[in-house]
Amino acid sequence: MKKIAVMLPQPYKDEILRDAKIIAKSLALTAQAGNADLQVVFSYVQNADYDPNIDFSDLREMGISLRQTRWEVFNIKEAQQYKKGFMESQLTRQLVHEEYCLPKDGLNDFFDCDLWIIISDRLPAPIYPVRKYACVAYDYIQRYVPGIFNEVKSWGAGSRIFGRSARSGSPVCDHTIHVGRCGILCRCCARKSTAPADEFRAA
Numbered sequence: 001m002k003k004i005a006v007m008l009p010q011p012y013k014d015e016i017l018r019d020a021k022i023i024a025k026s027l028a029l030t031a032q033a034g035n036a037d038l039q040v041v042f043s044y045v046q047n048a049d050y051d052p053n054i055d056f057s058d059l060r061e062m063g064i065s066l067r068q069t070r071w072e073v074f075n076i077k078e079a080q081q082y083k084k085g086f087m088e089s090q091l092t093r094q095l096v097h098e099e100y101c102l103p104k105d106g107l108n109d110f111f112d113c114d115l116w117i118i119i120s121d122r123l124p125a126p127i128y129p130v131r132k133y134a135c136v137a138y139d140y141i142q143r144y145v146p147g148i149f150n151e152v153k154s155w156g157a158g159s160r161i162f163g164r165s166a167r168s169g170s171p172v173c174d175h176t177i178h179v180g181r182c183g184i185l186c187r188c189c190a191r192k193s194t195a196p197a198d199e200f201r202a203a
Contacts, residue, residue: 005041005113010122011048020119028062043069067105073124099125
């Protein structure tokens with residue numbers, strides 16, 4: 001049986017939560033309609049202000065399993081040590097960042113899932129590259145309102161924290177055309193290039 005995890009990296013209670021649930025339900029319904037051997041797992045932040053019996057009752061009714069998740073951050077030295085537990089072929093890309101993160105659920109830590117779908121790029125660090133994942137990017141408001149997030153003092157810092165997570169996803173789903181443009185600009189800035197945006201979209 002194949003498994004797909006739909007994952008919320010932040011304790012969203014707005015449209016992002018709604019969209020995450022819609023994606024999980026759509027996957028489950030599509031699998032049922034096609035008699036596909038697929039299980040959908042829904043991940044939400046541990047100790048967040050959720051009542052699973054209320055907030056996620058509709059998911060349970062559709063047979064979607066729920067997992068509380070803690071996102072663990074570790075530095076590059078710890079990442080190098082962690083790397084020894086995997087074959088080189090399991091890494092989807094080289095280790096190039098100072099910090100990485102992985103989801104922890106106290107069981108299989110989602111390694112039993114074939115694909116992770118991260119709903120928004122608001123991760124504490126780039127994901128350790130041992131599992132393919134898709135990213136749904138929503139907005140880069142900090143580009144237009146620097147300092148809107150307490151932990152992000154400037155657009156440059158925001159692009160480093162959030163942009164890396166989005167750009168490493170395959171695929172990356174833009175919520176609006178403006179998000180796509182911001183993501184492209186973020187990529188241009190990260191590479192210190194003046195190349196036109198179309199080049200990076202093609203990439």
